[in-house]
Amino acid sequence: MRGSLPDARTAPLIVAGLRTPLARAGTSLAGVEVQHLLAPVLRELVERTRVSAEAVAEVVVGNAAGGGGNLARLAALEAGLPASVPGFTVDRQCGSGLDAIVLACRLAQTGASRLLLAGGAESISTAPLRGRRAADGAIEFYSRARHAPPGDAGDGDPDMGVAAETVAREAGISRDRQDRFALRSHRRALAAAAAGRYDAELVPVTAGATSVNADNGPRARLDAPLLARFPAAFVPGGAVTAGNSCGDADGAAAVVVVGPGSSAALDSPRETALAFLDAETAGVDPRRLGLGGAAAVESLLGRHGLATTDLAAIEFNEAFAGQVLACMDRLGLDDAAIDRVLNTDGGSIALGHAYAASGAVSVVRLLARAQSLPEGSLCLAMISSAGGLGTAALFETCRVTPSTRRAV
Helix, strand or coil: CCCCCCCHHHCCEEEEEEECCCEECCCCCCCCCHHHHHHHHHHHHHHHHCCCHHHCCEEEEECCCCCCCCHHHHHHHHCCCCCCCCEEEECECECHHHHHHHHHHHHHHHCCCCEEEEEEEECCCCCCCEEEECCCCCEEEECCCCCCCCCCCCCCCCCHHHHHHHHHHHHCCCHHHHHHHHHHHHHHHHHHHHHCCCHHHECCEEECCEEECCCCCCCCCCCHHHHHCCCECCCCCCCCECCCECCEEEEEEEEEEECCCCCCECCCCCCEEEEEEEEEEEECCHHHHHHHHHHHHHHHHHHCCCCHHHEEEEEECCCEHHHHHHHHHHCCCCHHHHHHHECCCCCHHHHCECHHHHHHHHHHHHHHHHCCCCCCCEEEEEEEECCCEEEEEEEEEEECCCCCCCEC
16 A cells, blocks of 8 residues: 655655775775765766756765764865855764765755755775873774663673674574575675676776776675684674674765756656655664664654555665564565565675665665666665664655656
């Protein structure tokens, strides 16, 4: 059933989406600062849509591990956008890229902006060290910021892997099932790359004298016996391993958001756009932070009287196989449904998790998948974030024709 969904004909449209290759942290993109990852994506989006750069009303970018400042503004200027184009940066940790796109869609929905560039970027390789000043003036370095109070037992803000173990154990997700899902991610990503399904969304990045033009995370030699040899990574005797978890990655992704009402033609490089219908962010127990995405989906679909069976495509960041499977079980998707709709070209376990970029990568991937879906198909991007948060965004496929093409 369609419930109370907004009319896609008057909704903001995502008409183009691009990303850099995703590279394991410390490898081919290790020397590229975050603004230089994002700038080529922004520049190429403007060129491919043939829009006047002056028409961009806002650049909205998510970033989690950077050094502060305003990455959106810096990358926009690096991309050659006019100084008159503003930008601002948001931080909801891993959800930042998806939240930036949702925020851009909301701005377009209200009529405040007609054309926006939105996405996320992360250079884990060049992220600054973090330190605080002790009472004696010395600098104490720390690995990450606190996301929740420690709680009475001191376990209220666990490391991500520890939280993933909790979620998988409580949901009854076996080690074998986690390993099988991880292998699925790698095999599907390899198949997608071989078939050229990533080609139209990739923007090469110059790294020194090299042009990086392909993801380097998927492992062709990975198989079930090799995955079974990985030891527990976070909890002694646990089921979460380096093999069934994502790796850290460097990368960036962004989309073009166009609002209703216009006066000049905008070219779309895709035959199908994503009409933004609605989004939700929800909170859960920070000790079970991986469930945030599922909580957001439950609220979002419930508001519109929808079921997961109404969804034609889902992109969900694969931080940990056990966490993904626990969320899918909670949402009522069996293994057959997972194979049919979830991350059909692989996910972050294979490609890598570029923190704030990952939610934006999910939307870029949804747009690519939308090209082979019937008009009116419902598509979902979802992600769980540190501190026990989750964001989900609902879209509908919409054919881009001269009569439906927006202008700016």
